[in-house]
Amino acid sequence: MISSREIKEKAREFGVPESTIERDYAQNWLLKYLSSLNMALKGGTGIKKLYISNYRFSDDLDFTLLEQMDENTLSALVKKAVTQAREESGINFRDEVESIKTESGFRNTVYFHLLQRAAGTPISIRVDFTSPDYEQILLKIEQRRIFHPYSDECNFLVKAYSLEEIMAEKIRSLFERTRPRDLYDVWFLDPKVKRSKVLAILPKKFEIRGVKFDLSSLEERKNDFANAWEKSLGHQIKDLPDFDRVYEVVVEQLKLLGQWFSQSHTPK
Known part of the structure; x- marks a missing residue:
């Protein structure tokens, strides 16, 4: 287990709270032992830990199961x-794991204490399983090596979505929910993905969930995104970009995408 000093140094280096570093570190060790299960990592955590090491931090671990599992089996x-x-890292993970069934699958919440927080409120890691x-995975699943920017050794491979499949789901998420991280992710990833691959699967991604590509619905929620921008992302990234700049860029991207989308199969 790394030292309190290293956690403080990493927090200063990345410009985030110490608790963000603690969670990121514990996520890696938990992920090491979840990685053998038949599922694929996705979302912001997948971007940060497998593709872009200087990306924003993420609070949760998100997976899509590659085989059916019941709640009891998965919880075990x-x-x-x-x-x-806990045994290998020395992190004080608690035995208690909360498990609930969700609309899309299952959610487990793991708690741990680390270093100076040993006597305080435990930090949580939410683990979501779709x-x-x-959900259907439409592109080839990747095998990626974990980024572990800490002094102890935690080296392993993870099954994961391709960056393009993550991007496609992030675009869809903008029309399903109001979470600033989706807006940030679409803005950041756009120049880094192969757009042809994203476009090839985007109509199907919308169809799977019955989601409509309706730009006006996004524009109606602009203030909701803006009001939650700092609170949602401020602890995950050192230099949070200006909301209005990000929003305007994403809307312009989506307008161009909408022109293409209207010519393809749009779910009713």
């Missing part, structure tokens, strides 16, 4: 991973 596997991570009958 998560508890086993927690025990293994069922295979709720």
Whole structure:
């Protein structure tokens, strides 16, 4: 386990709270023992830990299951991973793991204490699992090596979405929910992905969930995104870009995308 000094140094280096570093570090050790399960990492955590090491930090671990699992089986596997991570890393993961069924699958919440927080409120890591009958993976699953920017050794491979599939789901998410991280992710990823691959799967991604590409719905929620911008992302990134700049760029991107989208299959 790394020292309190290293956590403080990393927090200064990345310009985020110490708790963000603690969670990121613990996520890696937990992920090491979850990575053997038949599922693919996705979302912001997948971007940060497997593709772009200087990306924003993420609070949760998000997976799509590659086979059907029931809640009890999955919960038992998560508890086993927690025990293994605790034994190898020295992190004080708690035995208690909360498990609930969600609309899209299952959610487990893991708690841990690290260093100076040992006597205080535990830090949580939410682990979301999307069922295979709720989501379809349309591009090839990648095998990526974890980024572990800490002094102890934590080296392993993870099954994950391609960057283009993450991008496609992030675009869809803008029309499903109001979370500033989706706006940030689409803005940041746009110049880094192969657009042809994103476009090839985007109509199907919308169709799977019955989501409509309606730019006016996004514009109606501009103030909601703006009001949550700092609170949602301020602890995840050192230099948070100006909301209005990001929003305007994304809307322009989506206008161009909408022109193409209207000529392709749009779900009713």
